[in-house]
Amino acid sequence: MGIAILQHVDFEGPAEIENWCRQTGTDYRIYRLFLGDALPKAEETDFLVILGGPMSVLDELPWLEEERQLIRALISQGKPVFGVCLGGQQIAKALGADIFQGEYREAGWLPIRTIARQLLALCLRNWSCSIGTGNNSACRKGGAPVRKRCLSEPGLCI
Numbered sequence: 129m130g131i132a133i134l135q136h137v138d139f140e141g142p143a144e145i146e147n148w149c150r151q152t153g154t155d156y157r158i159y160r161l162f163l164g165d166a167l168p169k170a171e172e173t174d175f176l177v178i179l180g181g182p183m184s185v186l187d188e189l190p191w192l193e194e195e196r197q198l199i200r201a202l203i204s205q206g207k208p209v210f211g212v213c214l215g216g217q218q219i220a221k222a223l224g225a226d227i228f229q230g231e232y233r234e235a236g237w238l239p240i241r242t243i244a245r246q247l248l249a250l251c252l253r254n255w256s257c258s259i260g261t262g263n264n265s266a267c268r269k270g271g272a273p274v275r276k277r278c279l280s281e282p283g284l285c286i
Contacts, residue, residue: 130155132168134195136181136214145177167194170201175208178215185217185227196222 131149133142135158142149142158149156159165168176176199185192199222202209211219221227 129172129174130157131175131177132156132173133158133177133179134167134215135160135162135179136183137162140180140213142177142179161191167198170198170205170207173202173207176202176210178209178211178218180213180215183214184229185214185221186229192218199223 131154133145133156135141138160146156146158148154157168159168161167178195178199183189183192195218199209199219203223209219211217217227
């Protein structure tokens with residue numbers, strides 16, 4: 129048990145996430161899906177990290193839905209899930225967010241700011257920060273697009 133890290137492509141690895149695991153002595157396993165590794169079992173995972181990739185949740189790839197099933201299972205068990213780029217998109221879609229292609233291409237790391245300490249406590253339980261890929265997927269709140277910051281609660285975006 130420990131942290132399960134899903135890696136979709138060879139050129140987008142866990143980087144600082146893996147460094148943090150090593151520095152803190154945290155058990156982790158990298159599932160290199162691009163090499164054919166099977167997804168981890170929900171009951172054997174304490175924390176899920178989903179990395180990025182050049183694909184989009186809008187792509188019709190069967191393994192994307194299998195990954196979303198795992199995300200839903202872990203969240204329903206109260207286990208933390210963290211997504212980077214595609215991973216954030218996957219969490220949002222797994223929880224029913226309306227995903228669409230944005231007007232502008234965005235990629236990279238952006239600062240995350242909270243609006244209240246109570247919100248920070250909520251975020252740390254089930255946090256997702258989707259910054260976008262070449263497709264710039266995002267979520268919606270009340271029909272209006274909200275970009276860059278989405279919590280993994282349905283329709284809850286900041």
